Amino acid sequence: AQSVAQPEDQVNVAEGNPLTVKCTYxxxxxxxxxxxxxxxxxxxxxxxxxxxxxxxVKGSYGFEAEFNKSQTSFHLKKPSALVSDxxxxxxAVRDFGNEKLTFGTGTRLTIIP
Amino acid sequence: xxxxxxxxxxxxAKRGQDxxxxxxxxxxxxxxxxxxxxxxxxxxxxxxFQNEAQLDKSGLPSDRFFAERPEGSxxxxxxxxxQQEDSAVYLCASSLGKGNTEAFFGQGTRLTVV
Numbered sequence: 001a002q003s004v005a006q007p008e009d010q011v012n013v014a015e016g017n018p019l020t021v022k023c024t025y026x027x028x029x030x031x032x033x034x035x036x037x038x039x040x041x042x043x044x045x046x047x048x049x050x051x052x053x054x055x056x057v058k059g060s061y062g063f064e065a066e067f068n069k070s071q072t073s074f075h076l077k078k079p080s081a082l083v084s085d086x087x088x089x090x091x092a093v094r095d096f097g098n099e100k101l102t103f104g105t106g107t108r109l110t111i112i113p
Numbered sequence: 114x115x116x117x118x119x120x121x122x123x124x125x126a127k128r129g130q131d132x133x134x135x136x137x138x139x140x141x142x143x144x145x146x147x148x149x150x151x152x153x154x155x156x157x158x159x160x161x162f163q164n165e166a167q168l169d170k171s172g173l174p175s176d177r178f179f180a181e182r183p184e185g186s187x188x189x190x191x192x193x194x195x196q197q198e199d200s201a202v203y204l205c206a207s208s209l210g211k212g213n214t215e216a217f218f219g220q221g222t223r224l225t226v227v
Contacts, residue, residue, distance in 0.1 A: 101156075
């Protein structure tokens, strides 16, 4: 079975400060990991993915994520937050050979001007 | 089109009514997925197609839910005899289906059962 945990329902960050949104996962094999963002009344937008290779992956809008196999984590990061980054963020995992995504419950990120 | 298109965007159904939700995937995408997102929750997997074959329907909550993709492109999710607990946003996604590719999501259909 595959699962994802996002331990924080809400994260508040001052504009210009670095941000981190946490995610931990559980799979039986090698994980494929994804971050998606959801704006109000919009579908999910793909941000970045980890398949294999470098543990630090870079994605859209200046976001990056660090894969840590020993801690089974895939935290989303950005060096300097923008007000426009305020949205709902979802981490998702797929086990190798399994097409379906399992999502976390989401973290609402609010950037304070 | 450039992205995954879903229709209608909003649907209000009376309890007991049947509904049909449509998904147009990105052209050339082999894999198609349906997810259900309840208010304040993450999307939950319903079913998955590879071309016209429905390879996984383990997430369908009851036999009132039925999905098809007869020609390997457009897909329809049908819910029979809707109930209030069916109220949710239904998301469709498609991908190239080459194992390590990401899925692209439509804007969803918000179903409200009254």
